[in-house]
Amino acid sequence: MISVNKVSEITDYQHYKGEPIHVHSIGTVHQIKIKDYDKFEELHGWLLFEKEDFNIESENHTLFELICASCTQNATLAQNVEELIKLVMKVDEIDVLIDHVGSAITYKGGTLHSGNYETFRELVLKQAVVHKEPRYKNEHMKKWFEMKKQLWAKEKKNDIDLIAKFTTITTFSGRSMDDLMDYTILQFEFEFDRVNRIILFERNSHVIGHGDVPSSHFAEKFDIFRNPYDDWFRKESDVNIL
Structure with a gap:
C-alpha cells in the first residue's frame, strides 16, 4: 500500500x-x-x-x-x-x-x-470516474451550459449505461457478470474503453484495407480521467453568448 x-x-x-x-x-x-x-x-x-x-x-x-x-x-x-x-x-x-x-x-x-x-x-x-460539472455565476453561461449539455447527451447517445458496458465486456471477453463484480469502477471503465478501442481498431483495419495501418493503435495510452467538459471550451471568454 x-x-x-x-x-x-x-x-x-x-x-x-x-x-x-x-x-x-x-x-x-x-x-x-x-x-x-x-x-x-x-x-x-x-x-x-x-x-x-x-x-x-x-x-x-x-x-x-x-x-x-x-x-x-x-x-x-x-x-x-x-x-x-x-x-x-x-x-x-x-x-x-x-x-x-x-x-x-x-x-x-x-x-x-x-x-x-x-x-x-x-x-x-x-x-470512481465521476466528473464535476463546471459552475458559472453568469446567467447567460448557465443557460448556454444547460443547452450544450442537452445537445451533448443526444450526440453521445447517452444510453450507454452500466448494463450496456457489462454486456460489451462479457461478450467480448467471454467472462461472466460475476467475474467482474470485484473490479473497481476504475478498472471496469478502463476495460470497457479498451474493448471499444480494440473493436474500432479492427473495424478501421478492415475499412482501410491491407497494407495500411489505422491512425490510432488500440493499445495506445488514453486519459480516462479527462473531464469531457474540458473539450467544450477552456474558459468563459471562449464562448460568445448572443
Whole structure:
C-alpha cells in the first residue's frame, strides 16, 4: 500500500491496481467496486456540492463546514455522508464534531476536516470516474451550459449505461457478470474503453484495407480521467453568448 500527501502523487498505474491508498491525515482510502456501484451512486451526491448550493451564509465558512452544518438539519444528507465514508474508509462508525473551532468527521484511522476534505473528494471522485460539472455565476453561461449539455447527451447517445458496458465486456471477453463484480469502477471503465478501442481498431483495419495501418493503435495510452467538459471550451471568454 502506498502512502501519499496529495492525489497528484499517485500514478495512473497505482490508481488502476485498485489497492487501498493511505493519504496523510485522512487514512486509508479504498476504491469502490462494481458490486457496490448502486450504493455509491445513491450516496455520493454530496461530494459534488459547492458552497453556492447551501442556503446558509457561506462567506466565512468552508465547504466542508457547510456540509457538516447541513447534516444537523438534514437526516438524509447526514446518512449519505456517514454511509459513504464507511464504504470508502472501511470503518464501522464515524463521529461528526461541530464546535466554535471548526468541523471534523472522525473515524478509526483518520479524520476529515476543512484542510483535507478537497483531497478526499478529489481522490474518491477520480477513482470512481465521476466528473464535476463546471459552475458559472453568469446567467447567460448557465443557460448556454444547460443547452450544450442537452445537445451533448443526444450526440453521445447517452444510453450507454452500466448494463450496456457489462454486456460489451462479457461478450467480448467471454467472462461472466460475476467475474467482474470485484473490479473497481476504475478498472471496469478502463476495460470497457479498451474493448471499444480494440473493436474500432479492427473495424478501421478492415475499412482501410491491407497494407495500411489505422491512425490510432488500440493499445495506445488514453486519459480516462479527462473531464469531457474540458473539450467544450477552456474558459468563459471562449464562448460568445448572443
